[in-house]
Amino acid sequence: MEAKSPLGAQSSIGPIDHYLADLHQRIAGVTDGEIATYIPELARADPETFGIAIATVDGRVYTVGDADHPFTIQSISKAFVYGYTLAEYGRDFVLSHIGVEPTGEAFNSIVLDEVHNRPYNPMVNAGAMAAAELIKGDTPEARIATMLGTMSKHAGRSLHIDESVLRSEQATGHRNRAIAYMMLNSGMIHSAPETILDIYFRQCSVRVSCTDLAVMAATLANDGVNPLTGETALDRDYIQDVLTVMNSCGMYNYAGQWSYEIGMPAKSGVAGGIIAVIPGQIGIGVFSPRLDAHGHSVRGVRVCAEISETFGLHVFRNHTNSGAVIRRELSGTVVRSKRVRSPQERSLLDDKGDLISVVEVQGGLFFGSTERLVRRVDAIAAEAEFIVLDLRRVHDADKAARRLLRDLLAWLRARDRHLVFAHLPDDGPLASLRDEMTADDDTAARVFDHRDQALEWCENQLIAEFDEGGDRTKFSLGQLDIFKGLDRDDLRVLEGLVRPMVFEPGQTIVREGDEANLFFVVARGTVTIQLRLDSENESERLVRVASMGPGVTFGEMALLDGGYRSADVVADERVVCYGFSVEQLREVGKTHPALFTTILGNMMRDFSERLRRANDEIRALEQ
Template sequence: MESPIQEYLESLLADVQRLRGGEPYRVHPLGREPNPEDFGICLATVDGRVYSVGVADQEFSIQSISKPFSYGLALADYGFDAVDEKVDVEPSGDPFNQISLAPVTGRPPNAMVNAGALAVASMIRGGGGKSAVRRIVDTYSRFAGRDLSSSRSVFDVEIRHSDRNHALAYLLSSVEVIENDPSRALENYLRQCSVQVTCRDLAMMAATLANGGTQPVSGEQVFEIDVVERVLSVMMTSGMYDDAGAWVSSVGMPAKSGVGGGTLAVLPGQAGLAVFSPPLDGHGNSVRGLETCRRVSKDMEMHFVRAARSGRSAVKDTMEISRFPSRVRRTEEEAEVLERYGDRARIIEVTGDLFFAGTESLVRAVSELEDAVVFVVLDLRQVYDAGRLARQMITGLQRQLAAAGRELVLVTGEEAPALIVHTDAGPDGHAAPVPVFQGLGEAVEHCEDALLERYGAPISVTERVPVTESPALDLLEEADRERLAALMEHRFHEDGDVIRRVGQRFGGVHFIVSGQINTIATNPLGERVRLNTLGAGMTFGELALGTADRQETTEKAVGEVEIMVLTPEAIEVLEQDDPALALQLWRALTRDAYSLVDRYLREAAVRLTY
């Protein structure tokens, strides 16, 4: 099933594609003119999942998006103090190529403008048999998770159009910010700008920064967290140059753009976003890249103020409903169907807040379920807050599931976020609303009933099972069953009648002929909870004989109930008049009771949480 996040990105691509304006960067090798219609969006999570639409795998020049990664390499090589002596960390408010240095020290304002990037490039040295450029490209490759390369043809054309950068390099040399050959510093800088990347590469590079410097797929720690912290801080204040203030306000993610048409944004702890679209605005930023980032930040609630609350927790567990059987004690036929088809219904347990990271992991868990799963139960009782994105994505999941003949079921508890409780089926109003339950038990019972209906064993609460046909007496001959029936009392109860109460002494063996009985117990918190529901053909009361002759649960009628009771007095008569039949009866009831106790032991812990 396609993820609603993928669906959203496809819709966003089509919408932003219509945006016009801007011009592609004019410096490029002959025959490699950028196509203004190229447009790709990639979103990579910190665990390596990549959502991509459009032109995601076409290579282009990384250009200024290289700056934060080289800055991080210099910090890792020399330490903060040494780098800070050459490059400040203050936002400049100036264009990327502005010739603006500190009056006394001559330091560039930050590493994101060209002057700062040239200073950083001059500091990176070769080592381990590798040149400085090779080390730079290798670092980028470790972030991207694949081998990257620098284009010689792009470098050649860049070097011919770099008079201003030449001037900056020599100016920095004159104030001893660049201490070695300024031409070599410029060459290293332009070679790093000429590295070829795809939109997917940039998303993974951003996700590595979001993941504290650990590459999500390879697991390699490329930068330590203190370096990542500094790099993202400078990106937040200076990555978008003289548009940085508006960017922080409207997007709220550390970001970097490049004249090659790329835009990279980082949501720390959660995801990396990359956009490729060549037309640039007056600041040198991609027109569609800016709009895409603004839309994604707003629609997916990725502004750092909102996202800081959400963390990375969401899907706690995914399991078949057979691990959480309902309270209803099923017939043998029904139990066989549920055993065979129980894997067609899954419970996804969710915890934490549902903002971007939590919602994405939830959506992914549902989207990746096998097509054979027809009922999806989202247990949201441990979700304490949720954003607009959660409702949009859950609604999208419901629509996709319904279109495929599948069903979404929600378990919300009493304090679930209202925006989730009110999720509906869609704008047409024709589909049934999403079933919402306060407890997991009711949701599982709903799914079991639906599975029984779907796979050939429809339940029937009005079914009547004469005591002579009770499964508990299967071991007995027909004549013996008739004799036992003759000893029983015929009783009727109205809805809500308490048939047996906790603490009562053994009151006989009760055979349900028709209707339903709720078994009610007290959980460890002192709350009364429904332990199970018994139907026609089932028995109760006999377990009191194994618990010091004391009733441990309350049995309450659901609707009209017909019961046949083998009273203690009738049992005493039977034991005196026909001990052989009495022995057969106890053998049959013992077998049935062992089966029931075994199931209670397996389910008790789950039941008491219902």
């Protein structure tokens, strides 16, 4: 691109940059409107300056034109100071001092809500001055620092006051003096008007670029967290209040039309800046100094209107999708824990696995989505006894979700159904859901870190409930799948080769990379197969691949060609195994070829069945 390119330095050149460049070029042709002159210093602005910035809630900033050109924030500051007062004093106190009703009048009107003895709303000058009075600090300097600190947190950088604009405001702000005295007269403010006006003029004189404005707006769009710094600039509880007031009053007596056509909470400033907020998506900052009759930047309004129209960003354009809350449902007949089961257990789970249901939940849990989830789980519980909610893809759960899930838990418990949670962490946005689900010892839900553990627990419950196989720690070799079809003589040969071996808890039975010269049958206890990864993070270095209990064989690939172990096998508890020497078995193979072929055939059938199951699982997971 040439130096004359309107694309800002921060941007790489993608589709959105091209869109913005084109938009900027077209709207730059609009020369309607007049620069504000009632503050003499503002009249010095270059009417052609024109910048656009869009910041996403994950911190990508797109800019075009004079995106770094400095100007004073003016009335846009009102939104951030109002947010500050809510966070410092709480909603009720602030509401008793400043209303939230639109006036239908201009920004500098002197109408006051005499019924409630408060200015109508914090976006008109009267309300903004009442808010400025609430800025805390022991000294005037401390209060200015508080005000600058609030705005700087939203912008993600230190903002400063434009002293020459400030002097100009101080010298000419007589209408605002009149409003302040009117409020003092009726007891809506209590400090000396000049004290309030000093901080109010200063908050209006804070110097920003439209890139700053976009980031400040994106901070509001991102639930109060600055997307560049990650710092919380405003508690998320108050975001809805600030956005509501911006939406109903931010554009003064043009608010209805703006809300209808553009539909983004917004605030304009008389120097030519506008911010607009699309919650959860982006913040927009535009600057161009020529104003319309309502005091809004002409190009700024045009830019916001085009962006809203082109990209469908109107707040009442519905993107909520309650129905997508269930990512998929999987039956326990298809998904299994990594626990390798004995043939009897496998067949029991084949038979009864549909009593376990895994529901993968996704997105945000709020009323609409959670109500659907609760309704669906209720229906599933007509058949299933264990319902695993896999929350791995849930990014948030609000109080509606917590309440509905708590009620569901109690509801299912009364019907002898088990609600089991997987991937419900004890920190982050889901922590309070976990607290809610485990608060009461008597009724607490089962909570597991991983779905595999949740599944294994449910399977174990089912096996305990239905298995009448008695003691599975005693069995003859002929009952093992791998020796199926061998005659009495063959088995007698094998029995001569068995070596009973005992391992203590935590002991490594087989080590990855070792030569493979034995294969094993578990006789008692369970073992875990795990992989060692080359990871920095110690807790990630061991990956549990599977666990197995009595009657299950492992290490049988050694029969084929010896080779090396591909994973560790560790005893979970005190474990008894039967070991077979591969070398001895292969020797036997030479004298009893049919025996060896039968064993290979059995292994093959087992592999084939496992492959079929794996392919079934892939098909299910691909849905």
